[in-house]
Amino acid sequence: MTFDMTKIDSELKRIEEEEGVRILYACESGSRAWGFPSKDSDYDVRFIYVRPVDWYLSLFEKRDVIERPISDQLDINGWDLKKALNLFRKSNPPLLEWLQSPIQYMEQYGVTEQIRQLSPLTFSPRSSMYHYLHMAKGNFREYLQGDYVKIKKYFYVLRPILACQWIEERGSMPPMEFENLVEQMLPESKLKQEVYTLLTRKKAGVEFDLEPKITVINDYLDRQIAYFEETAKHIAVSGEKQEAALDALFRDALREVWGS
Incomplete structure (x- = not known):
């Protein structure tokens, strides 16, 4: 059965509406992006999103991922921008792979490209x-x-x-x-x-x-x-944490997406 690619776009838009978020970036992350999918491979869609400013101004820790059940060959879930930037600071390989995926479904606003530009500095x-x-x-x-x-x-x-x-x-x-x-x-x-x-x-x-x-x-x-x-025991330990730059990037993203 041929997969209807419009399902990916419609599901991303549905997530934005239901969750009250803005998706900054979405890409393919699995075997299709690696170049060796099977006939029955799911579409492994991963995305980074941002919530309104007030959501972050809270005393309480809240869920920072959005996951949807696998259905109709579509496996889709995403990370909040704050979570993504903290993992980026630690040179998280899955996130770094997302940023350079050859199959990209959505890229809105300037934050994703700013993260890419910092990647060589934070890479461990x-x-x-x-x-x-x-x-x-x-x-x-x-x-x-x-x-x-x-x-x-x-x-x-x-x-x-x-x-x-x-x-x-x-x-x-x-x-x-x-x-x-x-x-x-x-x-x-x-x-x-x-x-x-x-x-x-x-x-x-x-x-x-x-x-x-x-x-x-x-x-x-x-x-x-x-x-x-x-x-691995003897290879270079890590890049720079870039904490000030990432803080500034996070604030800039909130302003760009939601206004001042």
Whole structure:
């Protein structure tokens, strides 16, 4: 069944009306943005929103996320701007990925671009490498052990391992697109050929089941996980917190969205 893309826009507008918020930015965050969706992949929409000024002037902590049940292939939820900026200050990789998603559904006002401009200053190589390494280790341990493995899970280990390599070599946030990482991080080799063969099959809509493990990929991942477990200990700790700049950005966003 073909997905009606207008559902995303209408759902974002419905959230604004029902919640009394303004959505600043919305993008695709999952396998579609990474470049390896399955036939039945959901649309993983993530957004950043801002509430009226009085909501923030409260003695009490209030819920700072908006979530909707998954329905009709649509998985949609978002973070309040204050929450997003606090995570940004800590170099949160999922948020940094959202900001550079190749599939963007909405961008209103100037705040999102201002956050992007601060990204190189706040980026923490060590915390980001640990994030991707944890993701790779978990999926490798869970899905890629034994003679027969869940073959599509190779993508969910390869991508974070290549992201670790990018961080080590370039000291910046890796791109979201899997194929971009493969092309720039892997030399021409049997390994690269096997990875592209898998990617070609997935793009063709092949639904992977249990298949014999691909030894050259398994061996590579095993080596790289061990390597980055040591490397992460010695990589640069963090960028600058930019707290004053983020405070100013938050206030400016409130003024821009809701007026003075």
